[in-house]
Amino acid sequence: MTPPAKPRVLVLFGGRSSEHAVSCVTAAGVLEAIDRDKYDVVPVGIAKNGQWSLVSSDPAQWSLRSAVLPEVPVSPEPVVLATASDGGAAQELVATGAEQMPRSLGAVDVVLPLLHGPFGEDGTLQGLLEMADVRYVGAGVLASAVGMDKHYMKVVFASAGLSVGPYEVLTDRQWTRDRSACLERAARLGYPVFVKPARAGSSMGISRATSPAELEAAVEHAREFDPKVIVEAGIVGREIEVAVLQGRGTDEPRTSLPGEIAVQPGEHEWYDFEAKYVDGSAAELSCPADLPPYVTDRVRELAARAFDALGTEGLSRVDFFYTPAGELIINEINTMPGFTPISMYPQMWAKSGLTYTELIDELIGLALERKTGLR
Template identity: 90%
Template sequence: MTLSAKPRVLVLFGGRSSEHAVSCVTAAGVLEAIDRSKYEVVPVGIAKNGQWSLVSLDPSQWSLRSTVLPEVPVSPESVVLATASDGGAAQELVATATERMPRSLGAVDVVLPLLHGPFGEDGTLQGMLEMADIRYVGAGVLASAVGMDKHYMKVVFASAGLSVGPYEVLTDREWSRNRSGCLERAGKLEFPVFVKPARAGSSMGISRAASPAELEAAVETARQFDPKVIVEAGITGREIEVAVLQGRGLDEPRTSLPGEVAVQPGEHEWYDFEAKYVDGAAAELSCPADLPPDVTDRVRALAAHAFDALGTEGLARVDFFYTPAGELIINEINTMPGFTPISMYPQMWAKSGLTYTELIDELIELALERKTGLR
């Protein structure tokens, strides 16, 4: 691929998942901070019905205004990927509308997919971009798919020698055929348990069940977001997170100083959606986390190991529980973590010496260096 003198970056956000608004808020932060002197930015939003369209570059349109969640509107003009006019790879954007001739929006050099959840973070979009031979920021098809599914994520981590907590998986078929059996199986876990959609993020659809009596309602809540549900035993421990950034060339993954989220006493029992994105005073980040030096070194090494175990590229945030017994139990990896200026991932890198704008630049540079296809 021949890059433009000023690389064109397609900032893609919105999407069909329940995390649509979170994606828009992430895009607001990136559009505000990206170096416009270095990159030509092409903002494309995906409406909830799946339509792609050219949208405003104005970050304020996509930010969280009070408690009003931003949303990409349906447009009379759609954007599609098409074979470039010179016969090259399918990397040209074309705008189409009813009773109007298609118009070219030019080629793009790299896609920055700021999408959370299914149809964006789960390997589906990554597969499309691979087939179109377009470079993109972040994990590839397999790492994205496994990282999105909390069940298979744990299977991979366990096989890589990482400690995972006790859990049960309830599939749609099992729940439909034998609900009582599912509840009995999940009810053997130590309470409280956290009941989660297996393939969702941003704390969407997650409930804390303090007893078996609360379990069925919690599963039904999770099933509103995903027919596949994972029930995880509550683990007593501090929540420690590490931001991971792919190394250049053959270099090892880079890790930030570890951070710790402390939910302030009040309305939030745990780090839920409101605490993450709406109530700015609900949680406090300590970075570096107050840990013994050897534990700091160990959690950073384990985060890099988890990153490599999934074959992750670009970026990821890896979350652990640090127990009173000194264990580090991996909770999950997020291959497209929250990326607003106040999100954990950028904050941890800021505390580690990499500003938000520099972080965006590094991710784009990594993507431009990486070839598409098998690697």
């Protein structure tokens, strides 16, 4: 008898956002760990101009092992997702070179979108995949969009009864019309404050401001990444994170043991991009975090509530502050968290009994299990 065909997994990475290189590094980890005896893996990169193309499946090409950040090149033979020619449920990749007839590159059963930031993690790609009627790993359109926007994320969390820290939102129109009023509103939060692009991740564009001059410069820096900026009051507390994994069928979300990041004394005052991805000795993960048992139970419960509040699917990492007064304040949710082998999300699941390869397998299984369209 002919053995059943392996599910064909399109590993999609790169993208148009400032987190392009982070996405490539994530893909390197996945390409190295995914079970190729179980899945037919098709690596597709998205160049910074938005073009899709088949790329090398060699993890070393997309890693941070060299001094140059990895980048998906523009290809003379782009590819697109199209309805399968045989009318089946799977979609197919089609090569569309300028000087040749379109040709099929085979069907795709599920997409593993390893993109971070705008045009990948914010609902835009998810909408495209929904339109193409193809299954994919991770959150849907609305959850992705809300999870990417730190402003609306906080609105949803507050409405779900989760504690949210003080913040101010500075839109492009407000900043252009009356910069002084914006700075005055933000300064009322008290120093220090953290100034962030509202719709970016991986610590891109984030600054810590301790004075009016630093605040204005921090807003201008954040606006290089997003015209919408959020200013958050500095919160004294430990940074506790929980990895969440969707339950099978109608089961409740699963939560990892909580982890805690401690930035080592030295060049990094906080957990910035360099500490996350470049300086391997800058931060240390403790998992399980040293917390009283009732706090461990509570933070896992709140992480699952945040996951459900956004209607998230697949995976998320939920970040909290644990204050000296014993309060758990939610900071944010990441619907496509850093996913390299040394990233917080896989590490917390490894400490909770699920290996990196098993985690990838479970995420693909969840995606294959769920239907496309409204659900």
